[in-house]
Amino acid sequence: MTPPDAPSAPGPVPEFVPGIELSRVLYVEAVRPLLDAAYPGLRYAAARVGGGSEVLGFDTPRSADHEWGPRLELFLGPDDRARHGADIHRLLSERLPKRVLGWPTHFQEGDDPLDPVGRMRPTDGPVNHRVSVHELDAWLGAQLGLRAGLGSAYTEPSTDAWLAMPQQRLAETTGGAVFHDATGSLTAARRALAWYPEQVWRYLLACQWQRISQEEAFMGRCAEVGDDLGSAVVAGRLVRDLMKLCLLLERRYAPYGKWLGSAFQRLAAAETLTPTLRGALAATDYPERERHLTRAYETVAELQNASGLLSAPVDPRPRPYHSRPFLVLHAERFAQALARTVTDPRLRDRPLTGGVDQWADSTDFLRQGAGASAATDRPQEGPSAQT
Numbered sequence: 001m002t003p004p005d006a007p008s009a010p011g012p013v014p015e016f017v018p019g020i021e022l023s024r025v026l027y028v029e030a031v032r033p034l035l036d037a038a039y040p041g042l043r044y045a046a047a048r049v050g051g052g053s054e055v056l057g058f059d060t061p062r063s064a065d066h067e068w069g070p071r072l073e074l075f076l077g078p079d080d081r082a083r084h085g086a087d088i089h090r091l092l093s094e095r096l097p098k099r100v101l102g103w104p105t106h107f108q109e110g111d112d113p114l115d116p117v118g119r120m121r122p123t124d125g126p127v128n129h130r131v132s133v134h135e136l137d138a139w140l141g142a143q144l145g146l147r148a149g150l151g152s153a154y155t156e157p158s159t160d161a162w163l164a165m166p167q168q169r170l171a172e173t174t175g176g177a178v179f180h181d182a183t184g185s186l187t188a189a190r191r192a193l194a195w196y197p198e199q200v201w202r203y204l205l206a207c208q209w210q211r212i213s214q215e216e217a218f219m220g221r222c223a224e225v226g227d228d229l230g231s232a233v234v235a236g237r238l239v240r241d242l243m244k245l246c247l248l249l250e251r252r253y254a255p256y257g258k259w260l261g262s263a264f265q266r267l268a269a270a271e272t273l274t275p276t277l278r279g280a281l282a283a284t285d286y287p288e289r290e291r292h293l294t295r296a297y298e299t300v301a302e303l304q305n306a307s308g309l310l311s312a313p314v315d316p317r318p319r320p321y322h323s324r325p326f327l328v329l330h331a332e333r334f335a336q337a338l339a340r341t342v343t344d345p346r347l348r349d350r351p352l353t354g355g356v357d358q359w360a361d362s363t364d365f366l367r368q369g370a371g372a373s374a375a376t377d378r379p380q381e382g383p384s385a386q387t
Helices: 019-038 061-065 078-095 136-144 159-164 167-174 185-192 198-215 218-224 228-249 257-264 270-282 286-306 332-339 369-376
Strands: 044-048 071-076 107-109 118-120 130-135 177-181 319-321 324-328
Touching: 019 044, 019 071, 019 078, 019 177, 044 185, 071 078, 071 136, 078 130, 130 136, 136 167, 136 185, 159 198, 167 185, 177 185, 198 228, 198 286, 198 332, 218 228, 218 286, 218 324, 228 257, 228 270, 228 286, 270 286, 286 324, 286 332
Parallel strands: 071 130
Antiparallel strands: 044 071, 044 177, 107 118, 319 324
C-alpha cells in the first residue's frame, strides 16, 4: 500500500514499510558506515525514540504525509556532543544517500509558520536530514523533565519525578528501537523507565479507580434531568477512564488520545471489553448506557481482583448509588482497597489525585516538563464532588 501523500518524484512510489525498519536501514546502511569512517572509536548510541507514530508501532501509510521517514537519534557523551555534534550533522547532510528503501532522506519544511513540519522531498543538494545528535541526560531532561544523572549514573527517578512524567512521553522514551549502544547508557535508562515502581503503580491504580468513582453516578443524574447529551458525554469519559485503567493493569503506558484505542486493542482484556464499551458509546438512552457500563465495571473489577494486588477481593457487582436509582460500581471501594496496600510514606498520605496525566490532558501542558512537575505538589484535601 502506498501513502496518500507520497513524496513527489518521478518513477514508482516506494512501498510502505514500518518506520522503525526504515530507521534501522538508515542506520545500518548509511549512518554507521559514515561514522565508522570519519570517527573511528566514537562511542555513541543510535535509536529511533521520541515523538512519532512509528515509535509506538502505530504508523500506517497515512503517517508518511509529515515528519515520518528515515529518522534517527544519535546519543553522544557530553564532551563528544560538544566537540563533534555540529560536524556530524554537517557530514550526514553532505554524505547521506538521497534515498533509503526508495524514501527520500531530505525533509522540506513549509514556509507557513503555522505549519512548520517537514515532509520528505527529493533533492539534488545537501540533505536536510532527520538524524539528530543529542547528549542523553539533556534529552531525558527535555523529554521527561528528569534531572541530569539517569542516563549517566542509572539512578532511579524519585517518586515525585515518576508522578510528573506523562505516560505518552514515557511510552515515547521506552518504545521504538535501539540499534547500537556502545556505552549501554541509553539501554540502562530505558530499562529504568520501562515501568513504574510497584508502590507508584499501586498508587496510580488507586487514583484511576478514584477518577471513575467521582463521575460514575453523573451519567444517570444527567439523564434524570433530561440532559441526554450530558449523560452521553459522561459515558464517554468513563469509557476512556476504564480503557486507561486496563492499560495500567496490564502494565502498559497509555498514549495520548489519538492512539489510546489502538493501544487498548492490544490488551488481553480488549476482546471481552470492546463490545460493552462500544455499546455504552453507541447507546441512545440512559438504560442502555447503564447496562453496558455496569457490565464493563464488573469485568474490570474482576480483573483487578485477579491481579493479586489486593489483600482481599472486593465485591465486583454493581449496586445502587445510595438512595438514587442509578446502578454504579462504587469504584471508591477499589480505590480505598488499593490505597491500603500502598506502604511507601511518600505516597501513603497523598490524596488520590495521581500522576500528571490523571488530572491534566492538555497536550501542550504535558509537553512542558517543568510545568508537569507541579504534579509533585500535594494539593489540599477538599470535600467530595459527589453531589
